[in-house]
Amino acid sequence: MMDKIIRDNYQRETKIIDAVYPRTYRDSTIVHSDRLQCVYDVFTYTGDRLNDEGVKMNLMFLHGSGMNRFIWDYYVAHLLDYKLGAAINKIVTLDQVTHGDSSVLNRGKLGVGYDWSDGARDACKVAQKEFYSGLEDNSDDIINIVVGHSMGGFQAMCCGVLLPSLFDFIVTIEPVAYSPNVPNNSNVTVLPPKFFKAIASKVEDEFKNEAEYDKFMHERSFFTKTHPEIFERFKETERINMEDGSIRTKMERRQEMLCYMTLHPTSYWLLDGAKHIKVPVVSLVGGIATWAPKENQQVLQKSIPNYTVDVVPQGDHLMNIEMPDEMLKRLSVHFTKFAKEYQSKNYDNSNKSVARREEIFEEIYKETERNRVKNGKPVLAKL
Amino acid sequence: MMDKIIRDNYQRETKIIDAVYPRTYRDSTIVHSDRLQCVYDVFTYTGDRLNDEGVKMNLMFLHGSGMNRFIWDYYVAHLLDYKLGAAINKIVTLDQVTHGDSSVLNRGKLGVGYDWSDGARDACKVAQKEFYSGLEDNSDDIINIVVGHSMGGFQAMCCGVLLPSLFDFIVTIEPVAYSPNVPNNSNVTVLPPKFFKAIASKVEDEFKNEAEYDKFMHERSFFTKTHPEIFERFKETERINMEDGSIRTKMERRQEMLCYMTLHPTSYWLLDGAKHIKVPVVSLVGGIATWAPKENQQVLQKSIPNYTVDVVPQGDHLMNIEMPDEMLKRLSVHFTKFAKEYQSKNYDNSNKSVARREEIFEEIYKETERNRVKNGKPVLAKL
Numbered sequence: 212m213m214d215k216i217i218r219d220n221y222q223r224e225t226k227i228i229d230a231v232y233p234r235t236y237r238d239s240t241i242v243h244s245d246r247l248q249c250v251y252d253v254f255t256y257t258g259d260r261l262n263d264e265g266v267k268m269n270l271m272f273l274h275g276s277g278m279n280r281f282i283w284d285y286y287v288a289h290l291l292d293y294k295l296g297a298a299i300n301k302i303v304t305l306d307q308v309t310h311g312d313s314s315v316l317n318r319g320k321l322g323v324g325y326d327w328s329d330g331a332r333d334a335c336k337v338a339q340k341e342f343y344s345g346l347e348d349n350s351d352d353i354i355n356i357v358v359g360h361s362m363g364g365f366q367a368m369c370c371g372v373l374l375p376s377l378f379d380f381i382v383t384i385e386p387v388a389y390s391p392n393v394p395n396n397s398n399v400t401v402l403p404p405k406f407f408k409a410i411a412s413k414v415e416d417e418f419k420n421e422a423e424y425d426k427f428m429h430e431r432s433f434f435t436k437t438h439p440e441i442f443e444r445f446k447e448t449e450r451i452n453m454e455d456g457s458i459r460t461k462m463e464r465r466q467e468m469l470c471y472m473t474l475h476p477t478s479y480w481l482l483d484g485a486k487h488i489k490v491p492v493v494s495l496v497g498g499i500a501t502w503a504p505k506e507n508q509q510v511l512q513k514s515i516p517n518y519t520v521d522v523v524p525q526g527d528h529l530m531n532i533e534m535p536d537e538m539l540k541r542l543s544v545h546f547t548k549f550a551k552e553y554q555s556k557n558y559d560n561s562n563k564s565v566a567r568r569e570e571i572f573e574e575i576y577k578e579t580e581r582n583r584v585k586n587g588k589p590v591l592a593k594l
Numbered sequence: 595m596m597d598k599i600i601r602d603n604y605q606r607e608t609k610i611i612d613a614v615y616p617r618t619y620r621d622s623t624i625v626h627s628d629r630l631q632c633v634y635d636v637f638t639y640t641g642d643r644l645n646d647e648g649v650k651m652n653l654m655f656l657h658g659s660g661m662n663r664f665i666w667d668y669y670v671a672h673l674l675d676y677k678l679g680a681a682i683n684k685i686v687t688l689d690q691v692t693h694g695d696s697s698v699l700n701r702g703k704l705g706v707g708y709d710w711s712d713g714a715r716d717a718c719k720v721a722q723k724e725f726y727s728g729l730e731d732n733s734d735d736i737i738n739i740v741v742g743h744s745m746g747g748f749q750a751m752c753c754g755v756l757l758p759s760l761f762d763f764i765v766t767i768e769p770v771a772y773s774p775n776v777p778n779n780s781n782v783t784v785l786p787p788k789f790f791k792a793i794a795s796k797v798e799d800e801f802k803n804e805a806e807y808d809k810f811m812h813e814r815s816f817f818t819k820t821h822p823e824i825f826e827r828f829k830e831t832e833r834i835n836m837e838d839g840s841i842r843t844k845m846e847r848r849q850e851m852l853c854y855m856t857l858h859p860t861s862y863w864l865l866d867g868a869k870h871i872k873v874p875v876v877s878l879v880g881g882i883a884t885w886a887p888k889e890n891q892q893v894l895q896k897s898i899p900n901y902t903v904d905v906v907p908q909g910d911h912l913m914n915i916e917m918p919d920e921m922l923k924r925l926s927v928h929f930t931k932f933a934k935e936y937q938s939k940n941y942d943n944s945n946k947s948v949a950r951r952e953e954i955f956e957e958i959y960k961e962t963e964r965n966r967v968k969n970g971k972p973v974l975a976k977l
Contacts, residue, residue, distance in 0.1 A: 393970035587776035
């Protein structure tokens with residue numbers, strides 16, 4: 212079903228890019244000079260749905276721990292069921308370096324230091340490459356939006372700190388940022404053994420056969436409540452069939468466990484930077500979700516200047532894969548609202564003669580001088 | 595003199611790269627979709643001075659407001675007079691987008707929103723491109739160092755926040771970060787008219803003739819006390835001879851004034867991020883300098899985990915161009931000390947068999963699990 216919609220409406224290309232180098236931690240790779248790669252899909256809209264206002268949008272979707280880029284295919288297909296306030300131009304979904312097809316390429320190179328912000332740097336690199344190529348003159352009529360779930364939500368916010376104007380709008384779904392931690396001197400993530408074991412019981416990467424893989428996925432994995440179409444897609448895209456009939460997942464179990472052990476200290480970097488995010492952030496929060504403490508939303512709300520919480524009453528932490536239709540409905544509302552606000556600003560991005568450019572510069576320079584040279588006693592800010 | 599040393603010891607190449615896009619502020623350019631460019635020089639050491647220990651170093655130099663990349667040529671030449679603890683591999687000097695040759699390329703495109711951190715993003719892009727190309731297997735034996743003066747010192751620290759492992763060592767000379775400001779609601783830089791005029795009187799970009807240019811540079815500019823060789827180099831590299839015999843500087847006067855009007859709010863972003871800088875920072879501080887208040891160093895010292903202040907008793911704010919020999923002597927001491935510490939870590943970066951890589955991973959994974967799964971009551975950090 213979704214495959215046909217995607218085929219009929221998009222050109223889908225799978226691409227490979229060098230991941231950002233160097234990584235934050237030396238132990239991100241076994242040999243420090245090794246280069247990692249990132250696999251991503253670009254869906255270029257080929258249909259004829261036009262937006263009334265002529266504005267286009269690029270979208271990037273970032274998955275959470277243990278997932279892969281294919282969980283978003285359902286979104287790529289069914290966003291077309293909604294009015295979005297802008298016409299889709301390109302959609303990018305990518306596998307983090309330790310996840311999905313990226314992890315297959317990087318096998319043997321990966322170490323233990325997975326820094327979540329490195330995933331955001333990779334996302335920025337891909338967006339810079341894909342969202343600004345092949346544009347016509349008036350590229351201001353393109354809105355770039357990033358949507359991230361859980362760890363991907365964290366990374367979506369990191370993008371707003373690293374490269375403040377790359378994405379015009381950030382949407383997080385159950386973002387993880389401020390989390391309880393066993394106190395320690397290095398400010399790294401330390402988990403209680405009981406919690407660690409509870410997660411570990413839901414993560415496996417080797418199965419004797421098809422039946423075992425199926426049983427695990429349906430009964431014991433994180434995916435037991437996943438929407439059937441997304442479930443099937445994930446199950447099929449994450450498996451590797453071994454010669455002896457056994458099945459492995461693309462992501463290694465230990466790499467998934469490392470995701471849960473590596474939120475801190477980068478989370479403090481994000482929380483210190485969050486107040487400098489310039490663009491609006493909308494956070495879809497699960498009403499029955501307990502993965503992140505309530506303080507997580509409170510801190511983000513307090514820190515990010517333009518932050519809106521949208522509570523999904525029946526949603527749990529994995530609501531992006533468990534109730535995608537509800538998510539799509541809400542995303543379409545937020546996208547449309549944002550696109551309207553964006554258009555109301557009427558950015559004039561037409562090309563200009565040299566003389567006109569000089570006039571404009573002189574005008575905005577004078578205004579800047581007026582705004583930035585004023586009487587008053589200079590004082591040091593309170594930090 | 596310095597030209598001959600450079601010719602005899604380096605291959606010098608001038609290169610152009612697309613500056614990072616998008617810029618932080620929409621008004622960085624007149625037309626938002628315009629792309630800026632960055633001009634830089636790469637000096638590749640071709641001499642036969644070998645380092646005893648076999649370690650090589652890459653260096654990047656970042657200039658302050660109103661200067662250009664050529665002020666560092668003296669350093670490129672005379673670093674060779676000192677023992678550095680490592681053999682020079684490449685040195686990069688670059689013109690910020692509103693400065694020097696970059697500003698000539700970008701003329702007509704530049705707006706008023708010069709964000710200092712964008713300059714750091716450009717520096718990171720250039721370093722990523724230049725410092726990791728053409729390496730042999732054991733690239734861990736290369737140390738990357740960034741040295742920045744004033745605004746360039748600010749940008750050197752920004753690099754440590756943006757891409758924490760790109761530079762192994764950050765050296766700032768009279769860095770500007772925490773500065774008094776006329777309070778205002780937007781947290782932007784606001785300067786008192788008197789101070790603004792005092793700066794403005796030292797900045798001109800059009801001269802009737804050679805004599806006027808000379809007179810201004812020698813008597814009224816910021817450069818009156820500059821070391822003679824650097825002074826001549828700057829004067830020659832910054833001038834444009836117009837057809838009518840008049841002289842212009844490459845940098846536009848208004849762009850230089852904008853540098854002074856754009857420290858805030860990005861300075862707050864840096865100060866919030868400073869505590870997350872992972873690498874050592876050494877700050878050369880002028881003993882008689884008053885450009886930055888004493889609180890500037892106090893805040894940086896308090897924020898940056900590994901921060902060393904090295905006071906230069908007779909140094910003023912522009913000591914990098916006024917007393918370059920003293921700077922070179924001190925830089926050589928700091929470089930040597932850092933190189934020794936780096937080597938004492940004995941990073942093993944030899945390539946490894948698949949089996950050996952698996953063994954190493956298993957070992958460091960187990961250690962990570964031991965360190966990150968421990969009994970204790972998880973609590974939320976105080977923010």
